[in-house]
Amino acid sequence: EDKVVQSPLSLVVHEGDTVTLNCSYEVTNFRSLLWYKQEKKAPTFLFMLTSSGIEKKSGRLSSILDKKELFSILNITATQTGDSAVYLCAVEAYSGAGSYQLTFGKGTKLSVIP
Amino acid sequence: DVKVTQSSRYLVKRTGEKVFLECVQDMDHENMFWYRQDPGLGLRLIYFSYDVKMKEKGDIPEGYSVSREKKERFSLILESASTNQTSMYLCASSLGGSLRETQYFGPGTRLLVL
Numbered sequence: 001e002d003k004v005v006q007s008p009l010s011l012v013v014h015e016g017d018t019v020t021l022n023c024s025y026e027v028t029n030f031r032s033l034l035w036y037k038q039e040k041k042a043p044t045f046l047f048m049l050t051s052s053g054i055e056k057k058s059g060r061l062s063s064i065l066d067k068k069e070l071f072s073i074l075n076i077t078a079t080q081t082g083d084s085a086v087y088l089c090a091v092e093a094y095s096g097a098g099s100y101q102l103t104f105g106k107g108t109k110l111s112v113i114p
Numbered sequence: 115d116v117k118v119t120q121s122s123r124y125l126v127k128r129t130g131e132k133v134f135l136e137c138v139q140d141m142d143h144e145n146m147f148w149y150r151q152d153p154g155l156g157l158r159l160i161y162f163s164y165d166v167k168m169k170e171k172g173d174i175p176e177g178y179s180v181s182r183e184k185k186e187r188f189s190l191i192l193e194s195a196s197t198n199q200t201s202m203y204l205c206a207s208s209l210g211g212s213l214r215e216t217q218y219f220g221p222g223t224r225l226l227v228l
Contacts, residue, residue, distance in 0.1 A: 036157065038217060042149065042172065045156030086216050101123075102151060102202060104219040 002027040004091050006105035013112055017079050021108045023089030024071040031092040033065055033072050038107065039085035046074070046087075079112045086110070117141070118220035120205050126226045133192040135223050137205030144210025146188035147217060148172075148180060150201040157204065163188055164210070195227045 003026045013019055023033065032050045036043035047056045049065035049072060056063050060079075065072045076083055086107040093101050121136035137146065147162040149172075159172030163182040177199060181189045188207075192199055202224050206217040 034156075042147075042159035043157050043217070088217075090219075101224075102204065102219075102222050106218070107216045109216060 002091065002093055002101065002103040004089055004103050004105040006087075006089050006108050008108060009106065010109040011111070013079055013110070015079060015081060015112055015114050017112075018075065018077045019079060019110065021074040021076075021087050021089075021110070022071060023074070023105055025089075025091045025103075026070065027091050027093040027103065029094035030067065031094050034090045034092065034102075035063055035072070035074050036088040036090065037085045038088055043088055076110075079110075081112050081114055084110055084112045118205060118207055118218050120203075120220040120223050122223050123221065124224050124226075126228065127192075127195050128228050129194075129196055131195050131227075133195050133225065133227075135190040135192075135203055135205075135225070137188045137190070137207075137220055138186055139188075139207040139218070140186065141207070141209075141218075142185065143207035143218075144185075145208040145217075146182065147206040147208075148178075148188065148190045149204045149206065150174070151204055151222075152201050160190065195225075197227050199225065200227045201225060 005024050007022045034048050035046040047063045052067040060077045063074045086109045088107045089105040118139045148160045149157045158174050161180040163169045179191045202222050204222045205220040208217045
């Protein structure tokens with residue numbers, strides 16, 4: 001059974017801190033790893049990672065994938081209160097006949113205090 | 115441990131058929147959600163429910179309806195399936211109160227409409 005584990009489950013930091021969120025996975029036929037930010041009703045897409053070692057960056061957020069060690073990290077520098085949210089990691093895996101499955105981790109709840 | 119189950123992993127239907135997707139959660143969660151996930155578009159919210167018999171439209175409700183007769187069960191209905199509804203459908207639930215609570219996702223249903 002495919003498995004995605006995020007750590008820590010929750011985190012409280014002060015504004016300006018840098019945080020690193022972890023996502024490890026065990027899947028068969030890996031296709032991609034996705035990061036989402038969930039603060040309202042629906043999670044917002046952040047990154048899709050398919051290749052090892054290539055950092056994706058968007059403002060203060062960045063992410064990298066290690067397909068050998070089967071994990072990804074999401075970094076947020078100079079955190080702001082608006083970064084408070086649950087960050088979800090999901091892994092897509094091929095499941096045959098051109099289709100794929102998506103497995104979500106339980107999320108990391110980040111709270112940024114002023 | 116929260117468990118969210120979906121009635122089918124894979125479904126193949128014909129254009130014009132009525133389709134029922136069922137989702138069940140076992141943790142007495144108040145909120146339940148239906149999303150679809152398409153390549154390059156991330157997760158898009160179709161409908162959500164914050165209580166039995168209560169529902170609200172998400173971002174893309176057209177062509178879908180929902181039913182929540184019991185707290186643990188949230189059904190997504192495609193009244194007349196169309197090919198552009200071929201997608202991965204994900205159900206999620208969260209504890210209640212705030213919509214910022216962590217959402218727990220089911221394994222997904224891959225629907226193909228021919």
